[in-house]
Amino acid sequence: MNFLAATIESLGAKVTGWFAVGYAMFAFLARATLLLLDRTTWNRATLDVVVKQVYFTSVQILHVFLGYALVISWLIITIILSTARDFGLTEFASEMTIRVLVLELLPFLTALFIALRSGSAINTEIALMQVNNELDALAHCKVPPMQFEFLPRLLGGVISVVTLAGLAGLLALLTGYLAIYGMNTAGVEPYTQTIAKIFDFQIVAGLIAKCALFGLAVTLIPVTAGLETPKKLFMVPVSVLRGMMRVFFAIVAIEVVSLALKYI
Amino acid sequence: MAAVAALPDDVARVALELPLRANLSALDNIALIPLYQRHFNAAESARQAQLLLEQLGHPDIARLRDPDMTPAQRFVAKLARALILKRPRLVIDRPGAMLYDVPYPAFIRQLASQATMTGTWEIFDFSWNQSLYQA
Numbered sequence: 001m002n003f004l005a006a007t008i009e010s011l012g013a014k015v016t017g018w019f020a021v022g023y024a025m026f027a028f029l030a031r032a033t034l035l036l037l038d039r040t041t042w043n044r045a046t047l048d049v050v051v052k053q054v055y056f057t058s059v060q061i062l063h064v065f066l067g068y069a070l071v072i073s074w075l076i077i078t079i080i081l082s083t084a085r086d087f088g089l090t091e092f093a094s095e096m097t098i099r100v101l102v103l104e105l106l107p108f109l110t111a112l113f114i115a116l117r118s119g120s121a122i123n124t125e126i127a128l129m130q131v132n133n134e135l136d137a138l139a140h141c142k143v144p145p146m147q148f149e150f151l152p153r154l155l156g157g158v159i160s161v162v163t164l165a166g167l168a169g170l171l172a173l174l175t176g177y178l179a180i181y182g183m184n185t186a187g188v189e190p191y192t193q194t195i196a197k198i199f200d201f202q203i204v205a206g207l208i209a210k211c212a213l214f215g216l217a218v219t220l221i222p223v224t225a226g227l228e229t230p231k232k233l234f235m236v237p238v239s240v241l242r243g244m245m246r247v248f249f250a251i252v253a254i255e256v257v258s259l260a261l262k263y264i
Numbered sequence: 265m266a267a268v269a270a271l272p273d274d275v276a277r278v279a280l281e282l283p284l285r286a287n288l289s290a291l292d293n294i295a296l297i298p299l300y301q302r303h304f305n306a307a308e309s310a311r312q313a314q315l316l317l318e319q320l321g322h323p324d325i326a327r328l329r330d331p332d333m334t335p336a337q338r339f340v341a342k343l344a345r346a347l348i349l350k351r352p353r354l355v356i357d358r359p360g361a362m363l364y365d366v367p368y369p370a371f372i373r374q375l376a377s378q379a380t381m382t383g384t385w386e387i388f389d390f391s392w393n394q395s396l397y398q399a
Contacts, residue, residue: 043300044303044305045299128286129285129286133283137282137285138296140277141297142300142349143296147300148296148300
C-alpha cells in the first residue's frame with residue numbers, strides 16, 4: 001500500500017513539475033511577446049544586442065555550417081538518386097530530394113546544430129548568471145534583463161535558424177540540380193517547375209513557421225531552464241542537462257507535428 | 265546585513281553579491297547604465313564610463329573582464345557602476361569582503377578624495393572592523 005502511495009505521489013509530483021515548467025515557459029514567452037510589441041523596447045541598445053546575437057549564432061559559424069549542409073545534402077541526394085535509378089523512378093528523384101532535404105531534414109539538422117552550439121551555451125550562461133547573482137545586479141541597476149539578455153537571444157535564435165535553414169535549402173537545391181542534370185542548363189525548366197509545384201504558399205509558410213518554432217525552442221527552453229537553476233554552482237550542469245533534453249524533445253515534437261500536418 | 269539588502273531603490277549599492285556581468289568588460293558594465301536608462305548611444309555611454317574610470321584613477325581597467333581584474337580593480341568597476349547610477353545615496357556594503365588585497369579604508373578614502381567625486385558614501389561594515397577606520 002505504501003509502495004502504491006509513494007508511486008502515485010512521485011508520479012503526481014512529476015506531472016505537477018511538468019506543468020509548472022510548461023507554465024513558466026509559456027508565461028515567459030507571453031512576457032517576451034508583449035515586450036516585443038512595446039515600442040520602447042526597440043531602442044538602439046536592444047537592436048545592437050540582437051545584431052550581436054545573430055552574428056554569434058549564425059554568421060560566425062556560416063562557413064562550417066554550409067560545409068556540413070553541403071556534405072549532408074550531397075550524400076542524401078546521391079542515395080536518393082541511386083535508389084530512384086534502381087527502382088526506375090528517376091523522374092521523381094528531384095521532387096523527393098527537395099521534399100526530404102529542403103522541407104524536412106535540413107531545417108531539423110539546423111535546429112540541432114544551433115541547439116548544440118548556442119542553446120547549450122545560452123543555458124549555461126543564464127544558469128551561471130542566476131547562480132552568481134548577476135541578474136540581481138542588473139535588476140539593482142535597473143537594466144532590464146529581458147531586454148538586455150533574453151529577448152535578443154530569442155530573436156537571434158529565430159532569425160538564425162530561419163536564415164541558416166533557408167541558406168542550407170538553397171544550397172541543397174543547387175546541389176540537387178548539379179547531381180541530377182550536371183553542369184548544363186538543360187534541366188532548368190523541369191527543375192524550376194518541380195520547385196514551383198512543391199513550394200506553394202502553404203508549404204513555404206509552414207516551412208518558415210516550423211523554422212521559427214525551432215529557433216524559439218533552441219533559445220526559449222535554455223533561457224527558462226537557466227532561470228530555474230537554484231543558486232548552487234553544482235546545479236549548473238543539471239540545469240544544462242535538463243534544458244538540452246527539453247530542447248531535444250521540443251525539436252522532435254515540432255518535426256513530428258509538422259510531418260503529421262503535412263502528410264496525414 | 266539584511267538591512268542593507270532591504271535598502272530602498274534610490275540607494276546605489278556596491279556589494280559582493282552584486283557582481284559585474286562576467287562576459288562584459290569593466291567599461292561595458294558601466295556603460296550599460298547610460299545606454300539603457302538614459303538612452304544614450306553606445307559611443308556616448310562608453311565615453312561617460314571611460315571618463316568615470318579616469319576620474320577614479322583607473323582608466324587602465326576599462327577593457328578587463330571580471331575574472332581578469334584584481335579585487336581592488338573589480339571594486340573600482342563596481343563603484344563606477346554605482347556612481348553612474350546617480351542615485352542620492354551610495355552604500356558600500358562590507359568592503360572587506362571585496363577589498364582583501366589592499367588596506368581598504370585608505371583605498372576607499374583615496375577614491376572618495378578625487379576632486380570630481382561628490383555626494384555621500386556610506387560604508388556598512390562589521391563593528392569589529394571599526395578600528396580600521398579610526399587609523
